[in-house]
Amino acid sequence: MTAYAIGNLRPPARVDEDVFVYMERIQSTLDSFGGRFLVHNQAVEIREGAWPEALVIIEFPAIEEARAWYASPAYQALIPLRTDHIAGDVVLVDGVGSDYDPGRTAAALRASAAA
Structure with a gap:
């Protein structure tokens, strides 16, 4: 099942050279893991x-x-180039399958809450 890395970043007013280096190099770290920017x-x-x-x-x-x-x-090795200059949060999360139904999730939560 597809998964995502999500960054919630707060860039500074002035971007340091390290951030440009981070951006130039990050894709090469993703390639062997099948990662791509959405x-x-x-x-x-x-x-x-x-x-x-x-x-x-x-x-x-x-x-x-x-x-x-x-x-x-x-x-x-790249992380400090970003984190030393840009505050933020990064999470990894599983996606949902193509057959996901939020109604089924609601029903399961309702049943659990009633128990």
Whole structure:
């Protein structure tokens, strides 16, 4: 099942050279894990609540590849180039299958809450 790495980033007013190096090198860390950017440096249209300036979504074939990419020596070496200059949060998450039905999820939650 597809998995995602999602970054919720708050870039500074001035971007340091390290961030450019990070951006230039990150794709090479993704390639062997099947990772690809779905969203990167795109404007967000806020409809509810607040959101930081930058959203990043990277797709992986499965959560195992996402975990392996994040733990890889190549990516671990790049992380400080970003985190030393950009505050943010990064999560890894499984996607849902093509047969996902939120109604079934609601029914299961309702049954669990009633028990």
